[in-house]
Amino acid sequence: MRCEGLGGDVSTDQTRDRRRGVPRTDAVLRDPRLVAAVDTLGRAAVKDVVALAQERVRRGEILPDSVADVAAASLPRHATTLRPVVNATGVVLHTNLGRAPLSAAAVDALRAAAGTTDIEFDLATGQRARRGRGALEALAAAVPAAEAVHVVNNGAAALVLVATALATGRDIVVSRGELIEIGDGFRLPDLLESTGARLREVGTTNRTSLRDYAAVIGPDTGFVLKVHPSNFVVRGFTSAVATRDLAGLDVPVVVDIGSGLLAPEPLLRDEPDATTGLGDGAALVTASGDKLLGGPQAGLLLGRAAIVARLRRHPLARALRVDKLTLAALEATLRGPQSPTWQALHRHGPDLRSRAYELSAALRDHGVAAEAVGTASVVGGGGAPDVTLPSWAVALSPALTSPLRAGELSVVGRVERGQLLLDLRCAPPDQDETLRTAVLSAARDRQA
Numbered sequence: 001m002r003c004e005g006l007g008g009d010v011s012t013d014q015t016r017d018r019r020r021g022v023p024r025t026d027a028v029l030r031d032p033r034l035v036a037a038v039d040t041l042g043r044a045a046v047k048d049v050v051a052l053a054q055e056r057v058r059r060g061e062i063l064p065d066s067v068a069d070v071a072a073a074s075l076p077r078h079a080t081t082l083r084p085v086v087n088a089t090g091v092v093l094h095t096n097l098g099r100a101p102l103s104a105a106a107v108d109a110l111r112a113a114a115g116t117t118d119i120e121f122d123l124a125t126g127q128r129a130r131r132g133r134g135a136l137e138a139l140a141a142a143v144p145a146a147e148a149v150h151v152v153n154n155g156a157a158a159l160v161l162v163a164t165a166l167a168t169g170r171d172i173v174v175s176r177g178e179l180i181e182i183g184d185g186f187r188l189p190d191l192l193e194s195t196g197a198r199l200r201e202v203g204t205t206n207r208t209s210l211r212d213y214a215a216v217i218g219p220d221t222g223f224v225l226k227v228h229p230s231n232f233v234v235r236g237f238t239s240a241v242a243t244r245d246l247a248g249l250d251v252p253v254v255v256d257i258g259s260g261l262l263a264p265e266p267l268l269r270d271e272p273d274a275t276t277g278l279g280d281g282a283a284l285v286t287a288s289g290d291k292l293l294g295g296p297q298a299g300l301l302l303g304r305a306a307i308v309a310r311l312r313r314h315p316l317a318r319a320l321r322v323d324k325l326t327l328a329a330l331e332a333t334l335r336g337p338q339s340p341t342w343q344a345l346h347r348h349g350p351d352l353r354s355r356a357y358e359l360s361a362a363l364r365d366h367g368v369a370a371e372a373v374g375t376a377s378v379v380g381g382g383g384a385p386d387v388t389l390p391s392w393a394v395a396l397s398p399a400l401t402s403p404l405r406a407g408e409l410s411v412v413g414r415v416e417r418g419q420l421l422l423d424l425r426c427a428p429p430d431q432d433e434t435l436r437t438a439v440l441s442a443a444r445d446r447q448a
C-alpha cells in the first residue's frame with residue numbers, strides 16, 4: 001500500500017529506508033534466548049516483545065543489530081501477569097494482595113497435584129474414589145465436632161449452597177445487625193436473596209433478642225442464620241443472641257464464622273471458631289479457607305451429616321466444586337506446619353524490633369534515610385476487626401512508595417503521617433534481605 005498525504009514521497013522513502021533496516025521476525029526468533037523463551041512463555045508473548053523492539057528500530061531508538069538483545073532483555077519472567085508482592089502493609093490478611101499466603105507445604109502440594117493426579121481415583125484398587133477425600137478427611141480430623149464436611153469455592157459459595165439447598169422459597173431468619181457487606185460492594189443479603197430464599201430480618205441494628213427470632217419462626221423457616229460481623233464492631237447499647245440460645249429453637253442454625261478458625265485462638269478472643277460453634281449447637285458452620293485458616297481460597301461447610309449430605313448432592317454443588325489445586329493446598333495447610341498467617345499473627349515484638357533496627361541500620365549504611373519505629377498491625381481480610389497487634393516497621397521517605405511498588409520485586413507498605421512504613425509483621429524474616437535490596441534499588445531509581 002502506498003502512503004499518501006502530507007509530505008508524500010519524502011516520508012514514504014524514509015519509512016522504507018528504516019523498514020529495510022528492521023530484521024525480520026522469523027530471523028530474530030532464531031536467537032537461542034528467544035527460542036528458550038517460547039517454551040516457557042509461549043510464542044505470542046515472545047513475538048510481542050520482538051515487535052516492540054522492531055518498532056524501536058523504526059523510531060531510530062535502537063540499532064537493527066540489537067533487536068534480539070533488546071527483546072531478550074525485556075522478556076517477561078513468567079507467563080502470568082500476576083507478580084509476587086512483599087506484604088509490608090501490616091495488614092495480615094490483605095484482600096487486594098491475595099489474602100493468606102500459602103505455606104511451603106501447600107505450595108509443594110500444588111506442584112504435586114498440578115499434573116495428572118489421583119484426585120478421584122484409588123491407586124490401590126484401580127477404582128473410582130471420592131473426590132478430594134484426603135482434604136476432606138484432614139478437615140474432618142481437624143474439627144471432630146463436625147459429623148461431616150464439604151468444601152466449595154469460597155465463603156460466599158458456601159452460603160449460596162446452604163441457602164439454595166435449605167431455603168429456596170422459604171425464610172432465612174437473620175438479625176438486622178448481621179446483614180453485612182463483605183467488601184467491594186458485595187452484600188450478604190443480596191447474595192442470599194439471589195438464591196430465591198426470602199430474608200426474614202429480625203431485631204434492630206444494635207439489639208436483637210431471642211424473642212425476636214422465636215416470633216417469626218414457623219413452617220416457612222428454612223434456617224436461622226447467624227453471621228459474624230467480621231469487618232466492623234458495634235459498641236454501646238448492643239445485644240446479640242448466642243448460638244447456644246438460638247440452638248434451642250426448633251430449626252437448624254447456620255453460623256457463618258467468616259474467618260475459618262477451626263478452634264479457639266487465644267490471641268483473638270472475640271473471633272468465632274468452628275469447633276465452638278458446633279459445640280454450641282449449630283447445625284452447620286460456614287467459613288473461608290484463605291482467611292485465618294491460612295489456606296487457599298475455599299468455602300468450608302462443617303456440621304450435621306444429614307445436612308452436609310443434602311448440600312453435597314444438590315445439583316448446584318457441582319458448579320461450586322473446587323479444583324485439585326485447592327484440595328491439595330487445603331489438605332497440606334490442614335496437615336502441615338503452622339501457616340504463614342498463623343506465624344504473622346504470632347511474631348514476637350522483640351524479634352520484630354530487632355529486625356527493624358537491623359534493616360534500617362543496613363539501609364542508612366548505604367545512604368538511605370531509614371528509621372525503626374513502633375507501630376500497630378491489624379488482622380484485616382474479614383477477621384478480628386477491633387484487634388491491633390503491636391509491631392515494628394522501617395520508616396522511609398514517602399517518595400519511595402511508588403518505586404518500591406513498581407520495582408522488580410514489588411514491596412507494598414503503608415503511608416502514615418507522611419512516612420512510608422514497611423511493617424515487618426507480615427513479612428517472614430527471610431524476606432529482610434529482599435526488602436533491603438528492593439529499598440536500595442528503589443532509592444537508586446529515584447536518584448537516577
Ligand SMILES: *Cc1c(COP(=O)(O)O)cnc(C)c1O
Nearest residue numbers: 154155156228230257258288382
Ligand atoms: C469473608 C466473609 C465472607 C465471604 O467469604 P469469601 O471466602 O470471601 O467468599 C462471608 N461471610 C463472612 C462473615 C466473611 O467474613
